[in-house]
Amino acid sequence: MIELLQTSTPVLLVVTGLFSLLVGSFLNVVIHRLPLMMERQWRLDATEFLSAEGHALPAVEGSGSYNLWTPRSACPECGHRITALENIPILSYLFLRGRCSECGTRIPLRYPLVEAATALLSVAVVWHFGFTWQAGAALLFTWALLALSVIDIRTMLLPDSITLPMLWLGLVLNLAGVFTDTTSSLLGAVTGYASLWILYHGFRLLTGKEGMGFGDFKLFAMIGAWLGWQFLPLVILLASLVGAVVGIALILFQGRDRAQPIPFGPYLAAAGFIALLWGDHIMSLYLG
Ligand SMILES: [Zn+2]
Known part of the structure; x- marks a missing residue:
């Protein structure tokens, strides 16, 4: 099997496609549950803090454990448990015509x-x-970027529980030089965080507004740790370009309020992905 994956590109791509559909199904769980898990934790922390201060508060509802694995997936409307047959990526959605089999939500x-x-x-x-360690690592990076983007679009959050472990992983992988050398990776993490931190505080001093969140700094640091500091200017340039185009389109075609915050994470993530695959190419074109 491994030999077939090494020698036949079509087989490798088909296996990757099928396997990553299952990963996508898991990412959906992460996208749905992680923000709820964070909110639950904030409630628990707040309750604990306030009751330590002597305020009596109602207990946090739903005391059962809630994480990525329990409870089993269910329809939020009627509680119908999603069966294995209803859990097949894409196909189940088509087969169910996009509705819960029980209540039609x-x-x-x-x-x-x-x-x-x-x-x-x-x-x-x-x-x-190709069939390399780089590909395996790049897949993890890509999946994390995708999950972060969708979570940010839905909730304006970029969970630390994804950005920080991925930042560390980028540093560790580059100890072995998977994508760049150790120094570039370390400098990428530091300058990634610091540059947006400075931009944020500068912007706030000038305008009194907050242009982005701390999650963005951590995401940019993560991208720096994976790709190396050399790619950060390209990433921020691409992110701003895509962000400007999409932002203008949203204002023009959807009448979106200009003051309404637009999450920056998805643009950073998209730019990080582009830089992962084509960054070398773009930079060599640009530099000469
Ligand atoms: Zn239902």
């Missing part, structure tokens, strides 16, 4: 879209890197 289009996007991006990664 619409299943968000996000679910099949995330699965399809995971498969497409993963195939692109493996096509680019």
Whole structure:
């Protein structure tokens, strides 16, 4: 099997596509549950703090454990447990025509879209890197970027529980020089965080507004740790370009309020992905 994956690109891509559909299905769980888990934790912390101060507060509802694995997935409307047959990436959505089999509540289009996007991006990664350690690492990076983007779009949050472990992982992988050398990786993490931190405080001093969140700094640091500091200018340039185009389009076509905050994380993530695959190419074109 391993030999077949090494020698046959079509087989490798098909296996990657099928496997990453399952990963996409898991990313949907992460995207749905991680913000809820964070909110639960904030409530617990707040309750604990306030009751230590002597305020009596109602206990946090739903005392059962809630994490990525328990309880089993269910329809939020009627509580119908999702069966294995209803849990097949993309196909189940089509088969159910986008509705809960029990109560007919619409299943968000996000679910099949995330699965399809995971498969497409993963195939692109493996096509680019081949059957290598780099490809394996790049897949993890890509999946994290995708999950972070969708969570940020939905909730304006970039969970530390994804950005920070991925930042460390980037540093560790580059100890072995998977994508860049150790120094570039370390400098990437530091300058990634520091540059946006400075930008944030500068912007706030000038305008009195907050242009982005601390999650953005950590995401940029993570991208720096993975790709090296050399790619950060390109990433910020691409992110701003894509952000400007999408932002203007949203204002023009959806009448979106200009003052309404737009999450920056998805643009950073998209730019990080582009830099992962084509950064070398773009930079060599640009530099000469
Ligand atoms: Zn239902």
